[in-house]
Amino acid sequence: MTVLNLSVPPTILLTGFFLFALQASNLFWRSRQTQRLPYPPGPRPVPFLGNIFNITKNATWLTYSRWANKYGDVLHMQVLSRHVVILNSAAAAVDLLEKRSRLYSDRPELTMLQLMGWGFNMTFMHYDDSRWRKYRRMLHQGFGPHGSIQFRPIQERQVHRLLCNLLASPQEFGSHLRTLAGSINLHAMYGQDVVEKNSYLVRLASHAVDTLSEEVFFSAQVLFALPWLKYVPEWFPGGGFKTLARKNRKVMETLQKDPIELVKKDMSKGIVNPCWTTELLEQMQTEPSSGLIEDDIKDVTATAFAGGIDTNESAIRTFLLAMVLYPDVQKRAQAEIALVVGSARLPNADDQPSLPYLSALCREVQRWHPPVPLGVSHAVSNDDVYRGYFIPKGAAVLTNIWAMSRDPKMYPDPDVFKPERFLTPDGELIEDSTFLSFGFGRRICPGRLMAESTIFLVVSNILSVFDIGKAKDERGVEVDVLEKYTTNGLMSQPIPFKCSIETRSAEAKALVLATRASH
């Protein structure tokens, strides 16, 4: 039996063994010492179950902000063997998710989302999943600095259509905003107009994301903490989350399959719709070396389609709410448009560099009420130590973007909507590119450039032709509006409110009507 190669001199073997033992004991002691470091502070756990009773259903980001005031900006919770670290300051998020991005770019195992059929979506994929790298590259090509410019004509056309819809039925602004967000995405991804036959796709995408904002968010936290619950049968008491997941899987299958089929059908008839899917399908055929397959295209286009609807809609609703509550900000923005663009045409994307107050206003919209207040959870792929605290491998790392955006040290008077906080004393937009609302590091939102230009176009176009104000009731009395937001999930947006949207002048009305020919 040859266990050892006896031709190696015993002294070398002994030395090797000694060095190995030393190294192993070193590692062992280092790891023991590291593990003896305390976890970051947080609410007191109960024996065995840890912080299970601290899992909350509502306004989680507000709860975490309160804890941050008590325990500090880096918090820790533990449920059985699962650890959760919550970052409540931009400084901590930058230190870990950006400066140590190699360690902090994974996602936790989100069993609930897998059960719901979101497994194709790169947002929830592990960092070492080869599909994530491929999809991220594709999204960078499609929506990076060069790619996102090609969508400008689509964005402008759909924003003009929004102006016409607001002119025709201003009281239905809520549904017009959803149509806008959906139609930009449907056009950009699949070259399709939102018409009767395919409006269900926008509804399905919104529904799928809305679902994430209800029971699922809570169930996802519970399943992260207690992963074995996934084996509970659907009929068993408490297994209701599985029914929800099964129904959602069907929605997700349709979302992946139907839109690409529409594009392929058009292509087979010789109709070429300029859009991202067409571009990718052509690339798949003409560049076999790209390694693209149809499943990749399905996955990545459906991801981008669903990712950009509710987020944009939330930001634009926040903008309208802010205009009702802060009329002086509205007047100052309109004065800037009048000075730079005039009243003979509508603003376009090329005007943005000359409109610093408007650009600051768009940033303030996302700071004041970030659409995804807790971001998307990262995970740490190895043990780490930060500020003397131990962060164990596999911990979920939550980014409390809400708390960061309301940090009075970074943003004095954080509750006030104040665009000038992003301007220098000379009225120039400040250089700072910290855009907390899009997340951090290697997982930062790849759709941010497109989202930013959509929001700028909507804000500048609406303010150039409409005045936003309080709605009046049947007795002519102004209806008060409250700054109230949904607080039950991944996304947050203003609860429905009323406002008046009136054209600013006959000239403004004529400008809106003149856009009809182009859409």
Ligand code: HEM
């Ligand atoms: C106002 C609009 C938007 C907001 C506020 C927003 C916000 C976010 C946030 C907070 C994240 C998580 C980042 C992190 O993990 O640290 C994210 C990721 C992501 N977003 Fe957006 N987003 C917006 C629009 C869009 C659009 C238009 C698209 C599609 C074109 C998109 C596609 C994605 C994707 C695919 C990811 C996952 C990236 C990854 O895991 O590598 N988003 N977004």
